[in-house]
Amino acid sequence: MTNSMNNVNYVTNLVENSFEILKTEVVNKNQVSFIVEKATVHGLLTFLKTAGWIQLSYLSAVDWIEENQLELVYIVFNWEKPVYIQVRTRLDREHPEMASILPIYPGCQYYERETHEFFGIKFPGNPNHEKQLILEEWDDMPPLLKDFDPRAYSDRKFAKREYSNDFVNLNGQESKQKKREERRAYIKEVRKGGKK
Amino acid sequence: MLSTKFSKMTKEEIDRKWWEIGDFFRRNSLWMLMYCTGCCAIELPPAMTSAYDMERLGMGPMATPRQADVLLVTGYLSLKTLRRLIYTYEQMSEPKYVVGFGSCTINGGVYHDSHAVINQLNQYIPVDVYVAGCMPNTEAVMNGFVDLMDLIKSKKANGWKDYHERYDWYLANQKAALGEVRVHDEFHE
Numbered sequence: 001m002t003n004s005m006n007n008v009n010y011v012t013n014l015v016e017n018s019f020e021i022l023k024t025e026v027v028n029k030n031q032v033s034f035i036v037e038k039a040t041v042h043g044l045l046t047f048l049k050t051a052g053w054i055q056l057s058y059l060s061a062v063d064w065i066e067e068n069q070l071e072l073v074y075i076v077f078n079w080e081k082p083v084y085i086q087v088r089t090r091l092d093r094e095h096p097e098m099a100s101i102l103p104i105y106p107g108c109q110y111y112e113r114e115t116h117e118f119f120g121i122k123f124p125g126n127p128n129h130e131k132q133l134i135l136e137e138w139d140d141m142p143p144l145l146k147d148f149d150p151r152a153y154s155d156r157k158f159a160k161r162e163y164s165n166d167f168v169n170l171n172g173q174e175s176k177q178k179k180r181e182e183r184r185a186y187i188k189e190v191r192k193g194g195k196k
Numbered sequence: 197m198l199s200t201k202f203s204k205m206t207k208e209e210i211d212r213k214w215w216e217i218g219d220f221f222r223r224n225s226l227w228m229l230m231y232c233t234g235c236c237a238i239e240l241p242p243a244m245t246s247a248y249d250m251e252r253l254g255m256g257p258m259a260t261p262r263q264a265d266v267l268l269v270t271g272y273l274s275l276k277t278l279r280r281l282i283y284t285y286e287q288m289s290e291p292k293y294v295v296g297f298g299s300c301t302i303n304g305g306v307y308h309d310s311h312a313v314i315n316q317l318n319q320y321i322p323v324d325v326y327v328a329g330c331m332p333n334t335e336a337v338m339n340g341f342v343d344l345m346d347l348i349k350s351k352k353a354n355g356w357k358d359y360h361e362r363y364d365w366y367l368a369n370q371k372a373a374l375g376e377v378r379v380h381d382e383f384h385e
Contacts, residue, residue: 135312136276137375143311151309157373158315161303 005029007083014051015085019044033086038098041089045074045104053078053085056101059111061119065146068093070119074101091121100125118144222265222291223348224254226341229264229288231281234271236297236331243337253341261287266344269323272300274312278320279379282370285321292356293348295340296323299330306330319369322355 011032012024023035036044053076062071067090074087091098100123101108112123113133120142123129132138141148205213230240244250244257258264261284273281285294296317299305304315317323324347327340347353359366370377378384 132380134276136279136380139375140311148311150311153311154304154309154313154315157311158304159319159369160308161316 007081008032010081011083011085015044015047018047027086030082031084031086033088035088035090038089038091041072041074041087042099042101042104044087045076045101048076048085048087049104051078052080055079056105056107056111057084059101059108059115061115061121061144063093063119063144063146064090065093070096070121072098072115072121076105096121098123100129102126118142120145219348219351223345226253226255226266226293226345227258227264228255228266228268229258229261229284230268230270231284232268232270233273233277233281234298234300236270236300239297239331239334239337240268240270242334248334248338250338250341253338253345255341261285262289264288265291265293267292267294268297269294269301269317270297272298272305272307272313273317275314275374278314278370279374279377282321282377283379290356291353293324293344293353294321294355295344296326297337297340298332299328302326302328314373320366320373322358322366324353324355 008026008029012026015021015034016024019034019036019040021034021036025033025035027033034044055077056074057077058073058075060073062073064071069090070093072089072091076085076087078085089098096119098121100112102112102125109126109128110133112126112129113131115121116123116129117133117135117138135143140153143150143153230237232240242248250256255266261267265288267285267288269281285292294317296302300307300313301317301323304310304313307313308315314320325340325344327336329336332340344353367377
């Protein structure tokens with residue numbers, strides 16, 4: 001296919017005919033987003049992997065705090081057709097849990113660990129999902145949730161440097177004009193080799 | 197037995213002389229270990245290559261902590277990095293010096309309210325010279341190195357001695373920020 005928009009149409013038809021999609025959004029000519037139910041994700045990802053989207057590019061989450069939901073985003077990539085596919089699904093924010101996609105994409109191992117660390121989403125099926133990855137010895141709530149206050153955490157945990165003055169007042173200084181003139185005169189004198 | 201000037205010196209005086217001789221050679225051939233954590237590391241290539249030519253101060257890059265004299269901490273340190281930095285610092289052989297780059301090591305800089313990044317480097321390891329700026333000029337970086345050499349000459353670069361004397365204080369700070377200093381990950385178990 002020469003026209004890249006055809007790729008997007010091809011993907012949209014392919015997916016919409018076989019799965020129940022809540023909302024399809026064409027982000028640009030290289031990217032399509034499908035919002036699906038939680039139960040559809042595994043079937044859809046398996047289908048996409050068979051259809052050529054063999055690489056899991058990214059897996060992360062978005063915190064929709066006002067709707068009390070967490071949104072998981074899976075991004076998969078195909079090396080033959082240049083289209084990224086986002087598969088999005090909403091989870092309950094209080095007890096977020098999603099079955100691991102480890103059997104489909106083994107590369108999700110580290111993404112799931114990271115998402116668990118930063119958003120507190122559990123991934124049963126991935127034996128390592130609770131192992132620490134980036135935040136070592138973390139002792140607070142997951143830090144990328146919107147109700148986490150990083151400034152309060154930083155103030156509590158890390159010592160701040162204390163300054164005696166907040167500012168330096170440059171007003172009311174003595175004029176340096178006289179010094180400048182003296183220096184110029186001295187330079188002139190030196191240039192002449194010290195002769196008057 | 198010749199009665200020279202040296203034979204009348206006490207042991208302390210002789211030791212001090214040797215340290216002065218050692219310091220002379222050390223400050224004129226500083227091997228640095230670059231811990232390039234943040235964006236200030238971008239100031240090192242111009243400082244090392246022909247533009248500013250660090251070699252004329254006798255400084256050169258060194259591959260391992262055990263053979264290096266100066267530890268350059270270039271930029272912000274996340275907690276995960278700080279653990280590895282403490283490992284690195286403690287592996288260096290003495291005397292050892294630390295240069296902190298940029299406002300992140302001084303007071304947190306633009307990351308002062310981040311949950312992941314420490315605010316003051318000298319709470320956790322002793323720092324001999326700070327180079328201020330976000331990022332510092334390459335001139336400022338070179339000036340910082342010259343300052344370090346002057347400090348070694350005037351015997352004021354005593355961070356590593358301070359680390360021995362006040363180790364409890366440093367350790368308490370490290371534990372307050374990190375929980376535990378030991379690294380537990382796939383590569384250390």
